Amino acid sequence: MTAVFWIAGILAVAGALGVIVAKTPVHSVISLVVNILALAALYLALHAEFLALIQVIVYAGAIMILFLFVIALLTARKDPIERTEGKLEGQRELGLVTAVGGAVLMIAVAASAGLGRMPANEALPSGFGSAAAFGRELLTTHIFSFELTAFVLLAAVIGVVVLVGRRQL
C-alpha cells in the first residue's frame, strides 16, 4: 500500500511538473496523462474504485482528446509556445513565491495535525467506493443533485452552442 502511494505520488508530481516545464504543448498533454493515471492509482489505493475508473475514462480519455484538439487548432507546427511576459511583469516570480509559500503552509499544517499518526480508516463498509455503492447513493440520498447534474450538463451544451456555435440561428 505504502509502495503504491510513493510510486504513484512521485509519478503524479513529476507529471504535474512536466506539464508546466515542457516546451511543446503535446508533451505537456502527455505529462498530464501521466499525472492523471497516477492519480487514478492513488484513488485505487484509497478504495475509490469507481472514481479511479471515471478518472481514466473521462479525464485520460475525453478531456485529453479535447486538449489535443485545442492544440491542433492553435499550434499547427511543433513551435514551442511563445513565452511573452507582456504587461504582466513579475508574474512568474510572484507565482513561484505563492506556490512555495502555499506548499510550506500546507506541509506545516499537515505536520502539526500529525497526519502520520492518524488512525487508519479500517471500518470501511463492504463495497465502499464500488460502482454499486455509488449508484445506491446516487439514487437514494443524492437523487436531487443527481437530477440537477443533468441541468449542469445541459447548460454546458447550450454554452457550447452559444459561445462557439454558428452566429446565425
Next chain:
Amino acid sequence: MLDQYTGVGVFLAVGALFVAVTLLAGKLLRPHNPYPEKLATYECGEIPVGEGQIKFHIRYYIFSLIFVVFDVETVFLYPWAVVFEEMGLFGFVVMMLFIGTLVEGLVYAWKKGALRWV
C-alpha cells in the same frame, strides 16, 4: 482491493518494457541507410501532399466539446446499471428524467446546427 489490480500493474509494466525492448532491439539490429524516398511519409502508396501537421477546423472542437458532455452522462449510467434491479421502477424513472433532460439538449444542439459539418 489493490490485490485485484496486481494484474493491471504487471500488464502496464510489461507493456512499457515491451515497447522499450523492441525499439532498442530494432535500433541495434536494423541497417542504417536512409534515402529521400524512404524518409517520405507513408500514404498507402500515394505521394504525400503538404504536411502532416495542419490546423484543425474549429468544428472538430464543437463536436468534441459536445462529446465530453455526453461522455460524462455515460459515466452516470454505469452505477445506475449496477443497481438497476434493486432500485426497480423508481430508479428507472429517475434515470429516464436524467436522460430525457439531456436528450432535449441533444435536440437543441441538433436543431441549432451544431452537429452539421458544413
Next chain:
Amino acid sequence: MQQYSLLLPEIILAGLGLLLLALDLTVSSKRTLAVAGVIGTLATLAAVVANFGAPATEIWSGTIRVDAFAQYFKLIFAVILGLVFLFSGEYLERREVKVGEFYILVTFATLGAFLMASSLELITIYIGLELMTISSYVLAGMLRNDARSSEASIKFFLMGALTSGVILYGLSLLYGLTGSTHLAEIAAGLAASPNASLITAAGVFIIAGFGFKIAAVPFHMWAPDTYEGAPTPVSAFLITASEAAGFAALLRILLVGLAPALPQWQAVLAVIAFVTMTFGNVTAIVQTRTKRMLAYSAIAQAGYVLVGVAVATPESVSAMLFYLMVYAFSTIGAFAVVIMLSNHVPSEEIEDFKGLARRAPAFALSMAFLLLSLIGVPPTGGFFGKLSLYRAAVDGGMVWLALAMVLNSAISVPYYFNVIRNMYLAEGPSTALGARPGLKIALGISVAATLLLGVFPEPLVGLLRTLHIMP
C-alpha cells in the same frame, strides 16, 4: 408524496427551464418566451410562499432542507428572475444576444441558487454552485461581437473555476476530518476533533473561495471587469442573485458547519468586511463608466452585508437578510434605468445621464430614489437596512465596524450623487426616451418595494425574527 410538494418551487423552475428550451426551438417570437418566463416565475413564487408556513423539513437525509431561511432566499431569487425576464427583452434584441438561450440559462442559474440556499449538505450545495456559475460564465460572454464581453466571460470562468477548486478543497478537508458531508454532523465532528490547524485550513479555503464568489476584497479582481463587460441584464443578475446565493451558502457553512470554529473567524470576517466596503466605495468615486461604477458599488454593498456575517448574532443575520432583499430591489431597479438608457445611448458612460430629468422624468426620479436607497437615506429601504445592520454590529460588540459603515456611507455619497447631478443639473440632449412596458413594470416594482420596505419594514422584520438557520 409530501416531500414533492415541498420541492414544488424547484420542480416548477426546472420545468420552466426545459419548457423555455422547447419553446426556443419551436416558437419564433421571443416575447412568448419572456411571457412564459414571467408566468413560470410567478408560479414558482406562489409555490415558495405556500411553503413558508410549513415546518422545517429535511428530505433525503438532509440533502434538501426546506425551511423559512431557504424560502426567504428563494423569494429573493425568484423576484430577481422575474424582474430580469421583464426588463431584458429590448436590450438583448438590440445587442443581438441570443434571447432564448439567455432566458434558459438565467433560469438554470436561478435553479442553482435555489439549491444552494436549500441544502445543509456539501455536495448538494456544490452542485447548486456549479449550476449557477457555469450558466453565469456563458451568460457573461453572450455579446459575441463585443471583445469586452468575451474578456468578462474568460476572466469570470478562470477565476470561478479556480475558486470552485479552492472551495472544494476546503469542503474535502471538512469531510476528511468528520467523515460526513452534512453540516450538522460536521459541526458535531469538529467540536470533538483535536485537529485545530486542519480546521483552520478548511476555514481559510472556504472563506477565500466564497470570498471570490461574493467579490469581497481582496478576492474581487475579476468582478469589475466581469460586471462591466457582461451584458447589462447579466450584470444585474450576477450582482444581486448570484451574490445573495453566495451569502446563503456561506452563512449556512459558517454558522452551522463551522460553528465550533466560528469565533476565530469573526475578526477576520470583520476586517474583510471593512476592507471590502472601503475599497469599493473609494474606487467607485473615480469611475466614469456607469456599469463599472455600479460594479464597485456592488463590492462596497457586499462589504455591508458581510458585516452581518462577521457579527454572527441572530439579530445581525436577520439584519443582513433584510438588507439583501432591499439591495436586490434597489440594484435591479437602478439597472433597469441603466438598461433603458443604454438601449438609446450604447456608450454606457455616466455622462450619458445628463439631462435625463427632462428626457425621461419618471425614470430619472426612480433612479434618484434607488440611488438614495443604496446610500441609505430615509425613507428608503436602504436606510432601514443599514440602520439594523448598524444596530446589530453595535449590539454584537463591533462598534468600530458600525462606525466604519457610517463613514463609508458618507464616502459613497459623491459617486451616487454624481449620477443624480448629471440627471438634474447638467445640460444634455432633449429627445424624450421611452421603454417597453415590461421594463417600466420592473422598475415600478423595484421602486415600490424599496419604498415599502423603508416605510413599513415591520412585517418583513417580524418574519425574519421567526426564521432560523438551524432548528
